[in-house]
Amino acid sequence: MVTGQRFLMPRENKKNHHDSSLILIGKEGFNYLDNFNSEYISIDMLPLSINEKVNNWIDSTLITNNKIEIIIANNSSLFVPKRLYDDNFKEHYYEKNDKIEDGDKLISDTTKNHLIEVIYKISNEIELFLNKLKNETKIKHINTFVYNFLALYNRGNFKNKLYVNIGLEFFNVFLFFGQELQLANSYSNEGRESFLYYIFYIIEKMKLLKNDFTISFLGKYDFYHKFYEDTLKFTENVEFISLKDYKNKYEINPFIIEIYENNIRKS
Secondary structure, eight states: OOOHHHHHHHSOOHHTTTEEEEEEEEESEEEEEEEEEEEEEEESSSOOHHHHHHHHHHHHHHHHTTTEEEEEOSOOOEEEEEEGGGGGGHHHHHTTOOOOTTTTTEEEEEESSEEEEEEEEHHHHHHHHHOOOOSSSEEEHHHHHHHHHHHHHTTTOOOOEEEEESSSSSSEEEEEEEEEEEEEEEEEEHHHHHHHHHHHHHHHHTTTOTTTOEEEOOOOOGGGHHHHHHHHHHHHEEEEOOOOOOOOSSSSSSHHHHHHHHHHTTO
């Protein structure tokens, strides 16, 4: 079943849509989206270390006046309560979450409700690529984007909900007890068995009883229908937040692409 309101992303007017684009960066490539184009570009096709190829793609594809939203989706992130966050200890916080390689740069986002600081890293190669863009850019982590969406969508909820966002390389989970976020994490998508393993791990760790929580998938996509079927084998408390049954293409995260494409269609 599909439940919930239509996407709660603020609708912009047509003029604003014409000056915005999206680059969604994964481990093996990136999605580019504007109001004219939507494409996936693999690292094999466009190695970011080869300046000539990158410059040619930028000159031939990007609309000069467009603002570009950059979403980092090639690694995990760390959520730190804003009231406890100290920027001087950013590296100390993150080392408990993931290894920091030579050349990595740590960045943090503040969520729209100012409750959480989201820490993540970008590699030197990604930073060099982004520095080549002549457009105005704004960077955020995919978990910041999804949390901001859920903070609005989850308003008025008094149940236990495990929100799951499945992507090509990672799946992201957000557990809410009513209005309170209890857990936010990312796991490598290594297939259906590993997906179920991590879902059961979360259920056991958080002591969730079978009939006391709902698994809410962000989007409903043909490519992941086996994941949904496997989930339904152990619980009927499953719902989908989506505009429609969406036949996704080769996309790093179809939920993010669906939101952007929907906003463009309605512009």
